[in-house]
Amino acid sequence: MLEARLEQANVLKKVVEAIKDLVQDCNFDCNDSGIALQAMDNSHVALVSMLLSSAAFAPYRCDRNIALGINLGSLTKVLKAAGTEDWLTIKAEDAPDVVNLVFETKDADRISEYDIKLMDIDQEHLGIPETDYAATITMPSVEFQRICRDLSALSESVSIECSKEGVKFACQGDIGSGSVFLKQIEKVDKPNETVKIEMTEPVSLTFSLKYLVNFCKATGLSGTVQLSLSSEVPLLVQYDLQDQSYLRFYLAPKIGDEE
Amino acid sequence: MLEARLEQANVLKKVVEAIKDLVQDCNFDCNDSGIALQAMDNSHVALVSMLLSSAAFAPYRCDRNIALGINLGSLTKVLKAAGTEDWLTIKAEDAPDVVNLVFETKDADRISEYDIKLMDIDQEHLGIPETDYAATITMPSVEFQRICRDLSALSESVSIECSKEGVKFACQGDIGSGSVFLKQIEKVDKPNETVKIEMTEPVSLTFSLKYLVNFCKATGLSGTVQLSLSSEVPLLVQYDLQDQSYLRFYLAPKIGDEE
């Protein structure tokens, strides 16, 4: 059986909020190392990968590998019933028909409990290759969100161009063109405002702003975001969560005429 | 060429916000004395006149007279990308296809740059006659906004009646009638709360509240507003900006049955 308690129902709430527009139904794969999720969006352009490590839960118990096939719309409805500060316990049998979610206020004055029916979902196994990226940018997540929103007013696509000096986001559209340049800068006192670039070679790639704006729904999960790029390889947009957990989005670059 | 830097992108942001619902496309006329704009609203009932004096910019350089025909919707999108505290530099060539806007944080860690395509706009020249108004009321801009909003809940029109004692805003509507009387009062310590009336003869005129509410979008630009009235002449609603700059709205009075 599975039994896992999160001290912040909020984390799962925000994760699901951030991915539910990309993926309708997916498996939450539970094993002794934690709860993981991988899924492609409907158009097979983007990929979501989440890990909530067993370390993020206390207690965490999972005797056997279980795949919980869940409709994210249903899960969203249920998670709306959770208070931000509620503790969340996820429970399932070894061969479950339902997943059981229990929300309790810290003092246990209010306990709410929901069962969500599970579904069988074809497990298209998604091998995500480990990549050595040519460049990784770490920047404030709100800054990335701001840039994606601003540029999406002008165009469908953005080019991300990374050099040692900094990173430039640029686009062209019908009403004109726009660009934002961020200088690499370390703010020791405010690490969340640091823009850091780790790079082996300069890289410039173009991506759909619609997807990037969508990924930015995860902004509230982390103060910083990492963008990892290599030529002809999907962009990795990563939000690190506490306790070795993460939410990652992959997005294939636009090539040639598509730009 | 034109090159003009505003230390507060905010000023242009608020000006455009205040007029974009009245005017879609208009020329920004640039010459060595500054950047000016005159335009009528679509229904030709109201007129907007803005001056950003060269003194409001540092530096300011404009070698030749240039008319920048800009779609205010596009400009709004771009200005949304400016931070409140950003410095804004406006640049254009002598015979430009685009206007270039550069936003930079004070420390230049973030530089964003936008080109907006220009349009040819028929320059219907608007001779705005200098008028000696029968009465000019200076009052807190938030007070004027409040009155226009409150009375617009009751009626389409408001009468503004000015005497030496003070000014009365009154309206009649289906559900009842309303009026607000402001006594002339000088608060030496709080000049922004002063209500001052300069008058050669009493005057009473009626105006469309819809337009006045619209003009009040400029409230954030100045702590005070001046209302200038004369019989059978458009009302002048004026917001003074820093450095000999201003935003003015003119609105023809309603007459006879129209009230």
Add this chain to the structure above:
DNA sequence: CTATCATTAT
């Protein structure tokens, strides 16, 4: 002055 929230308008 920014961020969040709450309300409203589309």
Add this chain to the structure above:
DNA sequence: ATAATGATAG
């Protein structure tokens, strides 16, 4: 349902 706006709190 979502987006834009305005109010409020930090």
